[in-house]
Amino acid sequence: MPILIEPKSYLSAFENGENVQIQYKRFQLEDLIRVYDIVGELLLKAKLDSFIPFVKTSLKELVQNAVKATQKRIYFQKSGLDISKNYEEGMVNFSEFLQSNKNMPIPDGILFSAEIRFEQMKDSLRIVVKNYGEVTSEERKSLELMFSRGKTMHSVQELLENEVKQKEGGGLGISMIIVLGRSLKINDPLKFESKNGFTEFVLTIPVNS
Numbered sequence: 191m192p193i194l195i196e197p198k199s200y201l202s203a204f205e206n207g208e209n210v211q212i213q214y215k216r217f218q219l220e221d222l223i224r225v226y227d228i229v230g231e232l233l234l235k236a237k238l239d240s241f242i243p244f245v246k247t248s249l250k251e252l253v254q255n256a257v258k259a260t261q262k263r264i265y266f267q268k269s270g271l272d273i274s275k276n277y278e279e280g281m282v283n284f285s286e287f288l289q290s291n292k293n294m295p296i297p298d299g300i301l302f303s304a305e306i307r308f309e310q311m312k313d314s315l316r317i318v319v320k321n322y323g324e325v326t327s328e329e330r331k332s333l334e335l336m337f338s339r340g341k342t343m344h345s346v347q348e349l350l351e352n353e354v355k356q357k358e359g360g361g362l363g364i365s366m367i368i369v370l371g372r373s374l375k376i377n378d379p380l381k382f383e384s385k386n387g388f389t390e391f392v393l394t395i396p397v398n399s
Contacts, residue, residue: 193221204232212306222250232308236315241395244370245317251363252391256304256321259389263323277326317393325384333382340368
């Protein structure tokens with residue numbers, strides 16, 4: 191199975207306050223359709239259906255990033271390169287690797303998978319996208335720039351205009367998640383943490399008490 195859902199009776203478990211986890215076992219993003227169905231069910235159950243479009247848009251970006259990060263780890267391992275020491279050297283041919291391996295299966299083992307967790311907190315629903323592997327110092331700087339840009343822009347239009355002026359690719363999706371979240375009155379919609387061998391992006395949806 192390309193997608194593993196735990197627990198199997200996820201709707202009733204979620205209704206009882208339990209967390210739900212989805213694990214990706216391959217790189218085909220068509221599987222997001224199934225994830226979207228689950229997202230819709232869970233948010234309807236939590237009476238957060240007004241956030242469904244935002245969560246779907248956000249998950250597409252975050253899952254793509256998690257998948258790409260896992261592909262990057264596999265690429266560096268196959269190339270015999272250290273991702274921290276040989277980052278610039280390795281990234282030269284990474285795009286070509288992606289094109290020729292975009293549908294490749296994830297090797298066996300949890301360390302080559304990506305996860306989505308739905309965690310119910312007292313005043314929010316946390317949606318966590320996790321991949322195994324820490325970001326490099328270069329990637330961290332880039333992410334911090336994306337977060338900063340998302341927090342300073344006031345609309346998607348302003349963000350797009352800024353992207354054209356910067357003439358730089360990448361990072362627009364992360365910034366857009368933050369801009370869209372703020373437009374929905376979510377003060378701090380997205381955070382990330384990278385340590386102890388994994389990276390997590392946490393999307394927060396407020397729950398009315």
